[in-house]
Amino acid sequence: MGRPPCCDKVLGIKKGPWTPEEDLILASYIKEKGPVNWRSVPTNTGLLRCSKSCRLRWSNYLRPGIKRGNFTELEEKKIITLQSLWGNKWAAIASNLPQRTDNDIKNYWNTHLKKKLNKFHSVLRPHHLESSSKSFEFLNEDYRSSYDRTRNLEYHHLIHQDSSLNKFISSIVTSSITSWSSSTTTTYASSTGNISRLLEGWMKTSPNKLKDSSTLKLKTTQEEKEVPPDGSDNSNNDNHKTSNSNLDDDDNLLIKKVEVQETCNRDDYLISNEEDYLESLLTFETISTMACSEQKSSSDSTTIHGSTSEPPKEPQTTTTPMEDRVDSTTESNRQGWIEDDQNQPPFSLLEKWLLDEATGQVLEEDQMEISPIF
DNA sequence: AAAAATAGCAACCGCACAACC
Protein backbone atom coordinates (compact mmCIF):
# COMPACT_ATOMS: atom_id res chain seq x y z
CA MET A 1 0.00 0.00 0.00
CA GLY A 2 1.37 3.32 -0.97
CA ARG A 3 1.34 6.54 0.91
CA PRO A 4 -1.97 8.12 1.60
CA PRO A 5 -2.61 11.25 -0.43
CA CYS A 6 -1.04 14.36 0.91
CA CYS A 7 -3.36 16.58 2.87
CA ASP A 8 -3.26 19.08 0.07
CA LYS A 9 -5.48 16.72 -1.86
CA VAL A 10 -8.19 17.32 0.68
CA LEU A 11 -11.00 19.60 -0.37
CA GLY A 12 -11.01 22.98 1.30
CA ILE A 13 -7.27 23.26 1.50
CA LYS A 14 -6.16 26.68 0.40
CA LYS A 15 -3.44 27.11 -2.17
CA GLY A 16 -1.59 30.02 -3.61
CA PRO A 17 0.14 32.97 -2.05
CA TRP A 18 0.13 33.35 1.66
CA THR A 19 -1.51 36.39 3.17
CA PRO A 20 0.12 38.45 5.91
CA GLU A 21 -2.57 37.23 8.27
CA GLU A 22 -1.72 33.61 7.59
CA ASP A 23 1.95 34.39 8.00
CA LEU A 24 1.26 35.98 11.33
CA ILE A 25 -0.79 33.04 12.54
CA LEU A 26 1.83 30.54 11.51
CA ALA A 27 4.74 32.53 12.86
CA SER A 28 3.00 33.18 16.13
CA TYR A 29 2.14 29.55 16.54
CA ILE A 30 5.67 28.36 15.93
CA LYS A 31 7.01 31.08 18.14
CA GLU A 32 4.80 29.81 20.90
CA LYS A 33 5.23 26.09 20.37
CA GLY A 34 8.79 25.91 19.14
CA PRO A 35 9.82 23.08 16.84
CA VAL A 36 6.57 21.58 15.73
CA ASN A 37 4.92 18.58 14.31
CA TRP A 38 3.92 20.06 11.00
CA ARG A 39 1.02 17.69 10.63
CA SER A 40 -0.64 19.30 13.58
CA VAL A 41 -0.08 22.88 12.53
CA PRO A 42 -3.10 23.33 10.25
CA THR A 43 -5.36 21.77 12.84
CA ASN A 44 -4.02 23.74 15.75
CA THR A 45 -3.83 27.06 13.97
CA GLY A 46 -6.97 26.84 11.94
CA LEU A 47 -5.02 27.55 8.81
CA LEU A 48 -6.59 26.07 5.73
CA ARG A 49 -3.20 24.98 4.50
CA CYS A 50 -1.59 21.61 4.24
CA SER A 51 1.25 20.78 6.58
CA LYS A 52 3.72 20.79 3.77
CA SER A 53 2.71 24.24 2.73
CA CYS A 54 3.12 25.45 6.31
CA ARG A 55 6.54 23.93 6.60
CA LEU A 56 7.64 25.38 3.31
CA ARG A 57 6.34 28.80 4.17
CA TRP A 58 8.15 28.73 7.45
CA SER A 59 11.43 27.38 6.24
CA ASN A 60 11.61 29.51 3.14
CA TYR A 61 10.16 32.82 4.26
CA LEU A 62 9.16 33.17 7.87
CA ARG A 63 12.10 31.58 9.58
CA PRO A 64 14.20 34.31 11.21
CA GLY A 65 17.59 34.97 9.76
CA ILE A 66 16.65 34.55 6.16
CA LYS A 67 18.14 37.01 3.76
CA ARG A 68 16.21 37.69 0.61
CA GLY A 69 17.03 39.32 -2.68
CA ASN A 70 20.16 41.24 -3.62
CA PHE A 71 22.63 38.43 -3.95
CA THR A 72 26.13 39.75 -3.48
CA GLU A 73 28.93 39.07 -5.90
CA LEU A 74 30.51 36.84 -3.33
CA GLU A 75 27.33 34.85 -3.00
CA GLU A 76 27.03 34.57 -6.75
CA LYS A 77 30.57 33.38 -6.96
CA LYS A 78 29.99 30.86 -4.28
CA ILE A 79 26.85 29.51 -5.86
CA ILE A 80 28.54 29.17 -9.21
CA THR A 81 31.48 27.40 -7.67
CA LEU A 82 29.43 25.01 -5.62
CA GLN A 83 27.02 24.32 -8.44
CA SER A 84 29.93 23.37 -10.63
CA LEU A 85 31.19 21.10 -7.92
CA TRP A 86 27.99 19.46 -6.87
CA GLY A 87 25.41 20.12 -9.53
CA ASN A 88 21.87 21.03 -8.57
CA LYS A 89 22.27 20.08 -4.95
CA TRP A 90 20.50 23.19 -3.82
CA ALA A 91 20.09 22.11 -0.25
CA ALA A 92 23.77 21.35 -0.01
CA ILE A 93 24.65 24.65 -1.58
CA ALA A 94 22.21 26.44 0.68
CA SER A 95 23.82 24.87 3.69
CA ASN A 96 26.90 26.86 2.80
CA LEU A 97 25.01 30.10 2.39
CA PRO A 98 23.56 30.33 5.86
CA GLN A 99 21.06 33.07 5.19
CA ARG A 100 19.75 31.74 1.93
CA THR A 101 17.22 29.03 1.27
CA ASP A 102 17.59 26.31 -1.28
CA ASN A 103 14.54 27.61 -3.07
CA ASP A 104 15.96 31.08 -3.26
CA ILE A 105 19.27 29.85 -4.56
CA LYS A 106 17.59 27.58 -7.05
CA ASN A 107 15.45 30.42 -8.36
CA TYR A 108 18.39 32.73 -8.53
CA TRP A 109 20.40 30.17 -10.41
CA ASN A 110 17.64 29.49 -12.89
CA THR A 111 16.77 33.11 -13.52
CA HIS A 112 20.11 34.84 -13.27
CA LEU A 113 23.24 32.81 -12.99
CA LYS A 114 22.48 30.24 -15.66
CA LYS A 115 21.86 32.98 -18.16
CA LYS A 116 24.90 34.81 -16.99
CA LEU A 117 27.12 31.80 -17.49
CA ASN A 118 25.59 31.05 -20.87
CA LYS A 119 26.18 34.60 -21.93
CA PHE A 120 29.64 34.43 -20.51
CA HIS A 121 30.43 31.43 -22.66
CA SER A 122 28.71 32.65 -25.77
CA VAL A 123 30.37 36.03 -25.72
CA LEU A 124 33.85 34.91 -24.94
CA ARG A 125 33.82 31.82 -27.08
CA PRO A 126 31.59 32.76 -29.98
CA HIS A 127 33.40 30.62 -32.47
CA HIS A 128 33.34 27.55 -30.39
CA LEU A 129 29.77 28.04 -29.44
CA GLU A 130 28.68 28.74 -32.95
CA SER A 131 29.88 25.35 -34.00
CA SER A 132 28.46 23.97 -30.80
CA SER A 133 25.00 25.17 -31.55
CA LYS A 134 24.98 23.36 -34.85
CA SER A 135 26.23 20.20 -33.31
CA PHE A 136 23.62 20.56 -30.62
CA GLU A 137 20.61 20.88 -32.81
CA PHE A 138 19.83 17.23 -32.46
CA LEU A 139 20.01 17.36 -28.70
CA ASN A 140 17.02 18.01 -26.57
CA GLU A 141 16.95 20.65 -23.88
CA ASP A 142 17.85 18.29 -21.08
CA TYR A 143 20.84 17.01 -22.88
CA ARG A 144 22.05 20.48 -23.60
CA SER A 145 21.61 21.33 -19.96
CA SER A 146 23.74 18.40 -19.04
CA TYR A 147 26.31 19.67 -21.45
CA ASP A 148 26.25 23.03 -19.80
CA ARG A 149 26.86 21.36 -16.51
CA THR A 150 29.64 19.33 -17.99
CA ARG A 151 31.31 22.53 -18.97
CA ASN A 152 31.02 23.74 -15.43
CA LEU A 153 32.41 20.47 -14.21
CA GLU A 154 35.42 21.00 -16.38
CA TYR A 155 36.34 23.86 -14.13
CA HIS A 156 35.75 21.53 -11.27
CA HIS A 157 38.08 18.98 -12.78
CA LEU A 158 40.77 21.49 -13.41
CA ILE A 159 40.49 22.56 -9.85
CA HIS A 160 40.81 18.96 -8.72
CA GLN A 161 44.01 18.54 -10.60
CA ASP A 162 45.67 21.10 -8.52
CA SER A 163 45.54 21.11 -4.79
CA SER A 164 46.27 24.79 -4.60
CA LEU A 165 43.22 25.54 -6.66
CA ASN A 166 41.14 23.28 -4.56
CA LYS A 167 42.38 25.08 -1.54
CA PHE A 168 41.60 28.34 -3.17
CA ILE A 169 37.99 27.35 -3.66
CA SER A 170 37.87 26.20 -0.08
CA SER A 171 39.22 29.48 1.07
CA ILE A 172 36.69 31.41 -0.96
CA VAL A 173 33.92 29.55 0.74
CA THR A 174 35.53 29.90 4.12
CA SER A 175 36.09 33.60 3.77
CA SER A 176 32.54 34.00 2.61
CA ILE A 177 31.27 32.29 5.68
CA THR A 178 33.48 34.41 7.84
CA SER A 179 32.13 37.59 6.35
CA TRP A 180 28.58 36.37 6.59
CA SER A 181 29.04 35.41 10.16
CA SER A 182 29.87 38.98 10.98
CA SER A 183 27.17 40.43 8.82
CA THR A 184 24.02 41.64 10.45
CA THR A 185 22.33 43.14 7.43
CA THR A 186 19.16 41.34 6.50
CA THR A 187 16.75 42.16 3.73
CA TYR A 188 13.24 40.81 3.75
CA ALA A 189 10.39 40.84 1.36
CA SER A 190 7.60 43.10 2.46
CA SER A 191 5.10 41.00 4.35
CA THR A 192 7.60 38.38 5.27
CA GLY A 193 9.79 41.05 6.67
CA ASN A 194 7.04 42.24 8.94
CA ILE A 195 6.47 38.78 10.28
CA SER A 196 10.15 38.17 10.71
CA ARG A 197 10.59 41.36 12.60
CA LEU A 198 7.84 40.27 14.90
CA LEU A 199 9.98 37.30 15.69
CA GLU A 200 13.22 39.20 15.79
CA GLY A 201 15.19 38.43 18.85
CA TRP A 202 13.24 35.34 19.53
CA MET A 203 15.12 32.97 17.36
CA LYS A 204 18.69 33.88 16.64
CA THR A 205 20.57 31.91 14.09
CA SER A 206 21.17 28.71 15.88
CA PRO A 207 24.74 27.83 16.77
CA ASN A 208 24.31 24.56 15.00
CA LYS A 209 23.28 26.23 11.82
CA LEU A 210 26.20 28.55 11.95
CA LYS A 211 28.53 25.77 12.74
CA ASP A 212 27.16 23.58 10.01
CA SER A 213 27.50 26.31 7.51
CA SER A 214 31.02 26.87 8.56
CA THR A 215 32.03 23.34 8.04
CA LEU A 216 31.90 23.11 4.34
CA LYS A 217 33.37 19.84 3.37
CA LEU A 218 35.39 20.56 0.32
CA LYS A 219 37.31 17.37 0.36
CA THR A 220 40.95 17.35 -0.40
CA THR A 221 41.35 13.74 -1.30
CA GLN A 222 40.33 12.74 -4.74
CA GLU A 223 37.57 10.35 -3.81
CA GLU A 224 36.09 12.77 -1.37
CA LYS A 225 36.12 15.67 -3.73
CA GLU A 226 33.53 14.08 -5.92
CA VAL A 227 31.10 13.69 -3.11
CA PRO A 228 28.66 16.47 -2.48
CA PRO A 229 28.03 17.17 1.15
CA ASP A 230 24.79 15.29 1.10
CA GLY A 231 26.41 12.20 -0.31
CA SER A 232 26.59 11.75 -4.04
CA ASP A 233 24.57 8.58 -3.96
CA ASN A 234 21.80 10.29 -2.03
CA SER A 235 22.05 7.54 0.49
CA ASN A 236 21.86 10.06 3.23
CA ASN A 237 20.27 13.36 2.51
CA ASP A 238 21.16 14.70 5.86
CA ASN A 239 24.86 14.16 5.63
CA HIS A 240 25.51 17.76 4.82
CA LYS A 241 23.83 18.84 7.97
CA THR A 242 26.26 17.09 10.18
CA SER A 243 29.67 18.50 10.63
CA ASN A 244 32.25 15.83 10.89
CA SER A 245 30.74 12.66 12.12
CA ASN A 246 34.02 11.58 13.62
CA LEU A 247 34.36 14.71 15.65
CA ASP A 248 32.32 16.10 18.41
CA ASP A 249 30.92 19.62 18.43
CA ASP A 250 33.87 21.10 20.25
CA ASP A 251 36.24 19.62 17.74
CA ASN A 252 34.30 21.13 14.93
CA LEU A 253 34.24 24.50 16.60
CA LEU A 254 37.96 24.29 17.09
CA ILE A 255 38.45 23.46 13.46
CA LYS A 256 36.33 26.42 12.54
CA LYS A 257 38.43 28.72 14.67
CA VAL A 258 41.64 27.49 13.12
CA GLU A 259 40.13 27.78 9.71
CA VAL A 260 39.04 31.36 10.24
CA GLN A 261 42.47 32.24 11.53
CA GLU A 262 44.06 30.75 8.47
CA THR A 263 41.65 32.60 6.29
CA CYS A 264 42.63 35.86 7.90
CA ASN A 265 46.26 35.08 7.21
CA ARG A 266 45.44 34.68 3.57
CA ASP A 267 43.60 37.91 3.16
CA ASP A 268 45.95 39.41 0.61
CA TYR A 269 45.85 36.34 -1.51
CA LEU A 270 42.10 36.00 -1.30
CA ILE A 271 41.36 39.56 -2.15
CA SER A 272 43.50 39.64 -5.22
CA ASN A 273 42.26 36.39 -6.62
CA GLU A 274 38.64 36.86 -5.82
CA GLU A 275 38.84 40.15 -7.61
CA ASP A 276 40.34 38.43 -10.59
CA TYR A 277 37.61 35.89 -10.54
CA LEU A 278 34.90 38.47 -10.25
CA GLU A 279 36.48 40.50 -12.94
CA SER A 280 36.27 37.65 -15.35
CA LEU A 281 32.94 36.29 -14.36
CA LEU A 282 30.78 38.98 -12.90
CA THR A 283 31.73 41.85 -15.11
CA PHE A 284 31.49 40.03 -18.32
CA GLU A 285 28.61 42.22 -19.37
CA THR A 286 31.19 44.91 -19.85
CA ILE A 287 33.36 42.51 -21.73
CA SER A 288 30.36 41.47 -23.72
CA THR A 289 29.76 45.02 -24.76
CA MET A 290 33.38 45.39 -25.71
CA ALA A 291 33.33 42.15 -27.62
CA CYS A 292 30.22 43.12 -29.50
CA SER A 293 31.59 46.47 -30.50
CA GLU A 294 34.85 44.83 -31.40
CA GLN A 295 33.12 42.32 -33.58
CA LYS A 296 31.02 45.00 -35.18
CA SER A 297 33.97 47.17 -35.96
CA SER A 298 36.16 44.37 -37.14
CA SER A 299 35.41 42.02 -39.96
CA ASP A 300 38.40 39.79 -39.37
CA SER A 301 36.56 37.76 -36.74
CA THR A 302 38.93 38.85 -34.02
CA THR A 303 37.60 37.79 -30.68
CA ILE A 304 38.45 38.03 -27.08
CA HIS A 305 40.65 35.30 -25.77
CA GLY A 306 41.02 35.60 -22.11
CA SER A 307 42.81 38.82 -21.47
CA THR A 308 44.25 38.82 -24.94
CA SER A 309 42.75 39.44 -28.30
CA GLU A 310 44.19 36.36 -29.85
CA PRO A 311 42.32 35.39 -32.98
CA PRO A 312 39.92 32.53 -32.65
CA LYS A 313 40.82 29.18 -34.03
CA GLU A 314 38.47 26.85 -35.70
CA PRO A 315 38.12 23.51 -33.98
CA GLN A 316 40.61 21.15 -35.43
CA THR A 317 38.40 18.15 -35.48
CA THR A 318 34.82 17.34 -36.21
CA THR A 319 34.14 16.03 -32.76
CA THR A 320 31.13 17.39 -31.04
CA PRO A 321 31.64 19.88 -28.28
CA MET A 322 30.60 17.21 -25.83
CA GLU A 323 33.31 14.85 -26.93
CA ASP A 324 35.74 17.62 -27.26
CA ARG A 325 35.18 18.96 -23.81
CA VAL A 326 34.38 15.89 -21.81
CA ASP A 327 37.36 14.00 -23.06
CA SER A 328 39.48 16.86 -22.02
CA THR A 329 38.79 16.02 -18.44
CA THR A 330 41.25 13.18 -18.51
CA GLU A 331 44.62 14.02 -17.16
CA SER A 332 46.42 13.35 -20.39
CA ASN A 333 44.03 15.40 -22.38
CA ARG A 334 44.15 18.12 -19.85
CA GLN A 335 47.87 18.26 -20.20
CA GLY A 336 47.48 18.26 -23.93
CA TRP A 337 44.92 20.92 -23.62
CA ILE A 338 47.35 23.09 -21.82
CA GLU A 339 50.40 22.27 -23.84
CA ASP A 340 48.61 22.29 -27.13
CA ASP A 341 46.81 25.48 -26.37
CA GLN A 342 47.40 26.81 -29.81
CA ASN A 343 45.26 24.11 -31.30
CA GLN A 344 42.38 24.46 -28.95
CA PRO A 345 39.39 26.72 -29.06
CA PRO A 346 39.99 29.95 -27.18
CA PHE A 347 39.39 29.84 -23.47
CA SER A 348 37.09 32.11 -21.66
CA LEU A 349 38.57 34.41 -19.09
CA LEU A 350 37.44 32.11 -16.37
CA GLU A 351 38.88 29.05 -18.00
CA LYS A 352 42.11 30.81 -18.71
CA TRP A 353 42.31 32.04 -15.20
CA LEU A 354 41.80 28.56 -13.87
CA LEU A 355 44.42 27.19 -16.21
CA ASP A 356 46.82 29.85 -15.15
CA GLU A 357 46.13 28.85 -11.63
CA ALA A 358 46.59 25.19 -12.37
CA THR A 359 49.89 25.73 -14.06
CA GLY A 360 51.12 27.81 -11.17
CA GLN A 361 51.51 31.00 -13.11
CA VAL A 362 49.77 33.09 -10.60
CA LEU A 363 50.35 31.77 -7.16
CA GLU A 364 53.24 30.57 -5.19
CA GLU A 365 52.62 27.23 -3.62
CA ASP A 366 53.70 28.41 -0.19
CA GLN A 367 51.19 31.20 -0.38
CA MET A 368 48.53 28.66 -0.97
CA GLU A 369 49.37 26.44 1.92
CA ILE A 370 46.11 25.90 3.67
CA SER A 371 45.33 23.20 6.08
CA PRO A 372 42.89 20.75 4.61
CA ILE A 373 39.40 21.57 5.66
CA PHE A 374 37.93 18.63 7.46
C1' DA B 1 -2.08 52.80 -25.41
C1' DA B 2 -2.73 48.09 -25.69
C1' DA B 3 -1.39 43.50 -26.53
C1' DA B 4 2.19 40.15 -26.41
C1' DA B 5 6.31 38.41 -24.68
C1' DT B 6 9.45 37.78 -21.10
C1' DA B 7 11.42 37.65 -16.45
C1' DG B 8 11.24 36.77 -11.66
C1' DC B 9 9.81 34.26 -8.00
C1' DA B 10 6.54 32.09 -4.62
C1' DA B 11 4.43 28.01 -4.19
C1' DC B 12 3.23 23.41 -5.50
C1' DC B 13 4.10 18.55 -6.79
C1' DG B 14 5.74 14.16 -6.30
C1' DC B 15 9.38 11.17 -5.07
C1' DA B 16 12.69 9.35 -1.67
C1' DC B 17 13.93 8.06 2.68
C1' DA B 18 14.27 7.58 7.65
C1' DA B 19 11.88 7.02 11.88
C1' DC B 20 8.26 5.18 14.18
C1' DC B 21 4.76 1.85 15.47
Place this chain on the structure above:
DNA sequence: TGGTTGTGCGGTTGCTATTTT
Protein backbone atom coordinates in the same frame (compact mmCIF):
# COMPACT_ATOMS: atom_id res chain seq x y z
C1' DT C 1 8.47 -6.99 8.89
C1' DG C 2 5.70 -4.02 6.70
C1' DG C 3 2.70 -0.07 6.88
C1' DT C 4 2.41 4.81 8.21
C1' DT C 5 4.07 9.28 8.95
C1' DG C 6 7.00 13.27 8.71
C1' DT C 7 10.34 15.59 6.37
C1' DG C 8 13.73 16.90 2.78
C1' DC C 9 14.63 17.67 -1.77
C1' DG C 10 14.70 18.98 -6.78
C1' DG C 11 11.84 20.02 -10.57
C1' DT C 12 7.97 22.43 -12.28
C1' DT C 13 4.05 25.49 -12.50
C1' DG C 14 1.56 29.58 -12.50
C1' DC C 15 0.94 34.29 -11.13
C1' DT C 16 2.50 39.02 -11.34
C1' DA C 17 5.35 42.71 -12.84
C1' DT C 18 8.03 44.52 -16.36
C1' DT C 19 9.55 45.11 -20.99
C1' DT C 20 8.96 44.96 -25.82
C1' DT C 21 6.42 45.39 -30.01
